[in-house]
Amino acid sequence: DAKTTQPPSMDCAEGRAANLPCNHSTISGNEYVYWYRQIHSQGPQYIIHGLKNNETNEMASLIITEDRKSSTLILPHATLRDTAVYYCIVRPPGDSWGKLQFGAGTQVVVTP
Amino acid sequence: GAVVSQHPSRVICKSGTSVKIECRSLDFQATTMFWYRQFPKKSLMLMATSNEGSKATYEQGVEKDKFLINHASLTLSTLTVTSAHPEDSSFYICSASAPGGLKLFFGSGTQLSVL
Numbered sequence: 001d002a003k004t005t006q007p008p009s010m011d012c013a014e015g016r017a018a019n020l021p022c023n024h025s026t027i028s029g030n031e032y033v034y035w036y037r038q039i040h041s042q043g044p045q046y047i048i049h050g051l052k053n054n055e056t057n058e059m060a061s062l063i064i065t066e067d068r069k070s071s072t073l074i075l076p077h078a079t080l081r082d083t084a085v086y087y088c089i090v091r092p093p094g095d096s097w098g099k100l101q102f103g104a105g106t107q108v109v110v111t112p
Numbered sequence: 113g114a115v116v117s118q119h120p121s122r123v124i125c126k127s128g129t130s131v132k133i134e135c136r137s138l139d140f141q142a143t144t145m146f147w148y149r150q151f152p153k154k155s156l157m158l159m160a161t162s163n164e165g166s167k168a169t170y171e172q173g174v175e176k177d178k179f180l181i182n183h184a185s186l187t188l189s190t191l192t193v194t195s196a197h198p199e200d201s202s203f204y205i206c207s208a209s210a211p212g213g214l215k216l217f218f219g220s221g222t223q224l225s226v227l
Contacts, residue, residue, distance in 0.1 A: 032214075036218075041223065042220055042221060043118070043207070043221045044205070044207075044218045087155075095144075095209075095213060097144070097207075097209050098144070100216070102155040104155055
């Protein structure tokens with residue numbers, strides 16, 4: 001499975017956009033990019049996923065480069081409640097959740 | 113969205129006792145659920161895959177006799193930590209794949225403290 005590389009930490013000012021990068025240079029053509037976040041002492045929360053096209057939902061936007069070797073998660077207006085560890089994960093299609101590998105993620109701290 | 117409920121959220125037990133953790137898919141059926149453990153400031157590590165109606169599949173290094181998994185119905189999987197010891201203290205999390213398989217939803221986790 002492709003692995004991902006994320007910066008270990010990032011600070012963001014409340015109300016500003018937070019751009020979280022992720023490198024997945026060995027991603028295969030049929031592998032999805034998923035983002036989850038984990039607030040302290042809680043289970044991970046699904047944010048968004050994509051294959052090739054950029055995606056947007058009520059939580060965030062996902063920008064995937066044309067060569068698919070990297071992506072950026074955008075939190076448009078960060079709030080204090082967005083402070084969490086953000087995980088970028090690559091997953092093959094089909095019944096492959098059991099092969100999911102969580103890396104260290106990016107610790108995002110949103111400050112007032 | 114799909115909801116996975118995990119109970120209890122926190123449990124403190126004495127060394128040598130057994131603890132059962134429940135994981136329920138509230139609004140969908142899950143033939144497969146997953147169990148993870150997480151140590152402080154570390155990432156999630158998959159322990160086992162729980163299969164409805166059959167034996168669980170354990171990851172390498174996870175003792176199946178210590179971590180008993182029962183997936184008796186399409187909405188419930190349980191993890192029992194048998195003869196718990198202080199080194200079993202950890203954050204345990206379950207997850208289930210929503211219908212269609214495109215999203216994985218997690219429970220809120222169980223903090224186990226063994227005294």
